[in-house]
Amino acid sequence: MHAIPCLQVDAFTDRPFAGNPAAVCLLDDERDAQWMQAVAAEMNLSETAFVRPQEDGFELRWFTPAVEVDLCGHATLAAAHVLWTEGIVDSDDIVLFHTRSGVLQCSRHGELIEMDFPATVAEPLQADEGLAEALGVEPSWVGGSKFDRLVLVDSAQILRAMQPDFARLRAVPVRGVIVTSASDDQRFDFLSRFFGPAVGIDEDPVTGSAHCCLGPFWSERLGKTEMTAFQASARGGIVYVRVAGERIFLGGNAVTVLRGELA
Numbered sequence: 001m002h003a004i005p006c007l008q009v010d011a012f013t014d015r016p017f018a019g020n021p022a023a024v025c026l027l028d029d030e031r032d033a034q035w036m037q038a039v040a041a042e043m044n045l046s047e048t049a050f051v052r053p054q055e056d057g058f059e060l061r062w063f064t065p066a067v068e069v070d071l072c073g074h075a076t077l078a079a080a081h082v083l084w085t086e087g088i089v090d091s092d093d094i095v096l097f098h099t100r101s102g103v104l105q106c107s108r109h110g111e112l113i114e115m116d117f118p119a120t121v122a123e124p125l126q127a128d129e130g131l132a133e134a135l136g137v138e139p140s141w142v143g144g145s146k147f148d149r150l151v152l153v154d155s156a157q158i159l160r161a162m163q164p165d166f167a168r169l170r171a172v173p174v175r176g177v178i179v180t181s182a183s184d185d186q187r188f189d190f191l192s193r194f195f196g197p198a199v200g201i202d203e204d205p206v207t208g209s210a211h212c213c214l215g216p217f218w219s220e221r222l223g224k225t226e227m228t229a230f231q232a233s234a235r236g237g238i239v240y241v242r243v244a245g246e247r248i249f250l251g252g253n254a255v256t257v258l259r260g261e262l263a
Contacts, residue, residue, distance in 0.1 A: 005260075006026070007023070007024045007086075009024060009255065011078045012074055012253070013235075013238070013253060020047075022048065022049055022079075023048040024079050025262065037068065039063075046201045047062050047072045047075035049075040049076070051083070061100070062075050066199055066200030068100075071101040071120075076106065076115055077106075080115070080254075082256070112240070114250070117208075117209070120213045122150040123143055128172050134164055135162060137179070139151045147176070148174050152181065153181050156183060156232075159181040166202045173198075176196030178192055178193075180192040180217070180218075189222060190214065192231050193231065203233055206233065206239065210231075218241075225242060
């Protein structure tokens with residue numbers, strides 16, 4: 001068997017050891033899901049992306065250490081970054097990824113990468129039993145998108161201080177729980193955190209796909225279609241959000257921190 005290139009990229013940051021790390025494996029032939037899941041468990045990052053060339057772009061699949069997921073922003077950003085910086089795709093070319101969430105388009109604007117994703121609007125709903133207790137906060141609004149719960153809290157201070165009970169949060173029947181607040185920093189329009197213990201990620205450092213839900217939510221409240229968001233995890237990361245109807249454009253930087261090979 002030949003070696004498979006595998007890179008680790010920090011996404012939604014312009015400096016190493018910040019943002020959200022993702023592994024990107026460059027395949028030249030098909031691999032089964034069981035093998036990909038084993039690699040993702042070995043990498044032990046919130047997401048590992050598997051990229052394989054097709055006639056009209058690339059197949060892209062995302063795995064947490066526990067499951068395959070339908071949409072992942074930071075690993076898509078990392079994958080596009082690798083294709084350009086490793087010279088697999090010309091720096092001026094648009095990258096097309098064929099995924100479980102349809103065709104996703106990535107384009108390069110200087111050092112910034114912009115991704116074209118589907119919006120996942122949250123509709124208001126009654127909070128799941130035990131949700132507030134698991135989060136340790138009193139929500140001021142609760143909604144649900146096709147993937148996640150969205151929880152609004154009253155202040156950035158509450159958001160930053162949260163220490164959820166992950167064992168209890170795992171019982172909520174969704175991919176993850178997005179918690180958001182208005183920003184206490186004038187550089188940003190809103191803040192968020194993302195908890196996904198049900199898919200093997202207690203807290204994700206920066207979650208691109210969550211902003212497909214956060215974008216429409218805050219656009220309606222702030223009366224803006226272009227916003228700058230900060231995910232207030234320990235590592236932290238900046239996401240540039242542009243709302244365009246049923247599509248969300250997410251922008252961010254990425255930095256390669258490790259190059260290797262799967263034997």
